[in-house]
Amino acid sequence: MASKKNGTTYIGVTNDLSRRVYEHRNGLVEGFTSKYKVNNLVYYETFEDIRYAIQREKQLKNWHREWKKNLIEKENPEWKDLYDLFY
Numbered sequence: 001m002a003s004k005k006n007g008t009t010y011i012g013v014t015n016d017l018s019r020r021v022y023e024h025r026n027g028l029v030e031g032f033t034s035k036y037k038v039n040n041l042v043y044y045e046t047f048e049d050i051r052y053a054i055q056r057e058k059q060l061k062n063w064h065r066e067w068k069k070n071l072i073e074k075e076n077p078e079w080k081d082l083y084d085l086f087y
Helices: 017-025 050-061 065-075 082-086
Strands: none
Touching: 017 082
16 A cells, blocks of 8 residues: 555555455554555555465565565556556
8 A cells, every 4th residue: 555645655464455445545444554644555466375475564564665666666657546456
């Protein structure tokens, strides 16, 4: 998730991406994402096993901001909101 306004990013794990993005977009999740208006889905990965998803989440959370930016821009150079792919 990212904020179009200032480029702030948020990384998380969920078993239902469309539900989770909906919650973030509609301010139903208190905390970091609502405080910084981080409500655009700009990148995601899927995993068959939750253990691998959690491992990847931890890895990405330890990355430098520039590395995350490069990862997003490799797949989504314009930082388009990908939420519409689910509806």
